[in-house]
Amino acid sequence: MKISTSRVIAAAAAFAFVAGAASCGKDVPNAEQSSQSYTIAGGEVTSTQPASEETTSSGEETEDTTSTTTASGVVVGEPRVSGITLSYTSADILVGQTLTYPLVSENIPEVWTSSDEEIATVDSVGNITGKSEGTCTIRVVSADDSKLGAEVKVNVKKGSGVEVNNGVTYIDGILVANKSYSLPESYNPGGLTPDTYAAFQELVQAAANDGISIYLSSGFRSYELQSQIYNNYVSTYGKETADTFSARPGYSEHQTGMAIDVNIVDDSFIGTPEAIWIEAHCEEFGFILRYPYGKQEVTGYKYEPWHIRYIGKENAKALRAEADKRDDVNLTLEEYLGIDSYYH
Numbered sequence: 211m212k213i214s215t216s217r218v219i220a221a222a223a224a225f226a227f228v229a230g231a232a233s234c235g236k237d238v239p240n241a242e243q244s245s246q247s248y249t250i251a252g253g254e255v256t257s258t259q260p261a262s263e264e265t266t267s268s269g270e271e272t273e274d275t276t277s278t279t280t281a282s283g284v285v286v287g288e289p290r291v292s293g294i295t296l297s298y299t300s301a302d303i304l305v306g307q308t309l310t311y312p313l314v315s316e317n318i319p320e321v322w323t324s325s326d327e328e329i330a331t332v333d334s335v336g337n338i339t340g341k342s343e344g345t346c347t348i349r350v351v352s353a354d355d356s357k358l359g360a361e362v363k364v365n366v367k368k369g370s371g372v373e374v375n376n377g378v379t380y381i382d383g384i385l386v387a388n389k390s391y392s393l394p395e396s397y398n399p400g401g402l403t404p405d406t407y408a409a410f411q412e413l414v415q416a417a418a419n420d421g422i423s424i425y426l427s428s429g430f431r432s433y434e435l436q437s438q439i440y441n442n443y444v445s446t447y448g449k450e451t452a453d454t455f456s457a458r459p460g461y462s463e464h465q466t467g468m469a470i471d472v473n474i475v476d477d478s479f480i481g482t483p484e485a486i487w488i489e490a491h492c493e494e495f496g497f498i499l500r501y502p503y504g505k506q507e508v509t510g511y512k513y514e515p516w517h518i519r520y521i522g523k524e525n526a527k528a529l530r531a532e533a534d535k536r537d538d539v540n541l542t543l544e545e546y547l548g549i550d551s552y553y554h
């Protein structure tokens with residue numbers, strides 16, 4: 211049996227029970243490779259065994275089954291589950307925040323425990339709630355065989371720097387809008403915030419002095435407008451692809467009034483003198499490049515050299531200092547604040 215801990219899916223919290231000796235020593239099969247799969251707790255139960263030997267996890271018995279299933283769904287007889295794989299092995303969470311595993315199937319034979327319930331608790335379906343600052347381990351084991359299990363290291367960040375005001379999350383004073391922290395539908399500054407607008411004017415002027423033309427292509431977008439944009443992309447590209455470049459309504463940074471797309475809003479902007487200037491200078495005016503190169507797993511978005519976010523000069527300077535300290539020029543806001551970004 212192998213418990214794979216290498217696969218990280220930022221977009222979804224999922225785990226898989228791996229069934230059958232055939233999968234031993236291999237990476238977890240995905241749903242396409244399996245003869246049958248069930249969605250549980252936001253993830254998948256996969257089985258590579260032939261249907262005739264299949265036993266459902268939901269308590270139903272399939273025809274021609276060679277083993278029996280108890281009323282609670284626990285498989286008796288020959289062991290079927292050879293491993294449990296978590297799609298992520300560490301998670302950052304705030305005090306009071308819950309990582310939700312949607313319960314879509316009952317009677318799954320799994321047992322969740324926390325190594326320290328004062329730091330984070332976990333319920334019977336894997337919803338993890340931060341309680342106090344620290345690190346602990348959340349473990350899930352098969353109810354069939356407690357030797358089969360997997361772990362998530364949970365880092366709970368102190369809540370003192372976190373303020374949730376009318377549904378809007380501020381961390382260390384910075385308003386956060388990403389795939390983990392949404393904005394309420396009612397949040398509507400009506401346009402770019404005055405500070406953002408003034409800082410952008412300053413940036414445009416400085417760029418012009420360097421012979422670089424920067425202009426605003428997209429600034430504030432309301433919840434309703436984002437809703438239309440996102441739904442259009444979904445109907446053209448499908449949800450999975452749309453999620454890599456367009457935010458769902460309530461999750462767009464443009465709704466903050468502090469995000470701006472400059473110039474050309476597509477990949478042809480990459481490497482242009484304007485893009486290079488923005489990357490080199492935007493922090494001098496309190497902006498950061500919000501979705502830097504190579505950080506899609508962290509931010510939840512592909513490289514967007516045109517999307518800048520105003521966080522104020524002090525914060526931008528502090529982020530740059532931290533980036534230098536960590537020797538990572540592409541340090542993201544998520545990494546700086548110690549948070550994640552994926553649809554829970």
Ligand SMILES: [Zn+2]
Nearest residue numbers: 469470471517
């Ligand atoms: Zn943008």
